[in-house]
Amino acid sequence: MIEISKLSFGYKGYMSNKILNEINMTAYPGEITAIIGANGIGKSTILKNICGLLKGSGDIKICGKNINDYSRKELASHISYLSQDTFSSALLSVFEVVLLGRVARLANNVSDDELVLVRDVLCRLNLEKYASRNIGELSGGQRQLVFIAQALLKNPKVLIMDEPTSNLDLYYQFQIMNLLKELTVTEQFTTLVSLHQLDLVARFTDKVIVLNDGCVYDYGMPEKILTAKTFRDVYRMNTEIVNKCGAAYVIPISQYKDL
């Protein structure tokens, strides 16, 4: 479980212009919670604050304990984080990169159990044929899958993914979201993702947090949140909502002109 109360944050030199202003939010185990909002509104900033990569003011609790009371290593054993940036110039194979998901626990001699774990997660994402390829030789989408595999390797309590589907084709967007859904339910992960694909939000997530102007604009089930009014206020878009296959689909109509 992730509980955030009164989180405020401003990047260095812009303290007067806070990007997050006393944010309160909660994400529950067994559910996928999505954060949506316009570019630069602070979605990644929230996620990085939860992982301890950025430090703002306010309280963030993971599994009931304040993140400042965890050591770096303890926090990492609870949280798996997928960064938006999947570029890597390292001369490491796909297998090695995924294995690093357990870096805090690896001994000098890697045990057979860990090798099996790596193989299983590679197979799960159809990456086994690339196992010995260099990470730098893969396409952007493939690299994203590799880092998703790395995040899944350590079986965390909290899964935080910053735009996990941004570089993926249609098939893998569904594959990843299905996998996240399945793992979230069976392993009782608390899963928090930032997403731009609204159809995926409608179809796969349990709760949605809408960010606007440094505050939580709205919070709730997707069907309640994904309305034409939300998109006009947050994305400045005129839209039409169509219900199909049990989920709401957003059809963009035109840019909203504020008069």
Next chain:
Amino acid sequence: MQANAVAVIQEYKEKSRKRFLLIIIGLCICAVSFISDILIGPSWLTLSETITAIFQREIVPVTTKVIVWTLRMPAALMALGVGASLGIAGASIQTILDNPLASPYTLGISAGAGFGAALAVVFGGFLSEIIGTSLVPIYAFTFSILTCMLIYFMGRFRNLAPETMLLCGLGLSFLFQSLQSLLQYISSPEALQSIVFWLFGSLAKADWFTVAIIYVVLLVIVPLILADAWKLTALKLGDEKASSLGVNVEKLRIKIFILISLLTSFAVCFVGVIGFIGLAGPHVARILVGEDQRFFIPLSAVFGAAILSLASVISKLVSHGAMLPIGIVTGLIGVPFYFSLIFRSQKRYLK
């Protein structure tokens, strides 16, 4: 797909075995070079003489014993030890600063040592009468440590950002080179000559005491660096990713930087400035085994040692009777070999 799945683990294990084998091969090259380094010189020894002198020192003639044990063995061991130190230092600096162009040389640590040595030669004066010949290494060591501390404290202003440390190092390198040139400019011809010879780098002054220091330092520091091999590998993915995987990036960077500072300072203070090893050793290793630091660091050490030891052998072969300064030979012989590897390698290893 099934067959693939089974092969994945086999492939990884096979790769690890091959990498281990490469380290063994590297060690064999070092051993051959070490023996050659002992038997080659103004008076050549035969292979059997050398081996007997090493393993059964009682039964060889006194002259052979002196040549092997007093003259050549310390220099040969020094070449291996200093090469290994510079190889590891270069490899680790490149990792913590995330830049394949970083080395003790480019960071100005060698320039600091050079300035210290020049200072000792020019202004040593009465101190050198008390301390004797060890004044130069002491000054060189002090100033190379000082350079490291300056890099560190300047880096602290910006949270030890790699690019800040690298740029500060480059700046300090120019500063110390200028200061050293200034000293050369105002020094007497004799002092100038000894400064220049120190800067060329030389193994000739190695004795058992200095060799012992180098190896004790290696024995203490290398296990400390290797203990963080996995964390250093994770650091190759970038600070943010390493941090989210549970690595305390700042602490790791400080620790490794301190260890490298010591390793480099001890290495350069006894033999002078040898620039190429800290850059080339790691590059050869990286091309061969990639950046899993469990293999990358040892192999950088092994190649650093092999390059310097072979350079020592060659320096004695090309100038009959005398020893060409080792710093000159490493560049002349090493660079063509280095280029050939860069152009043959299929892998992209510069950003």
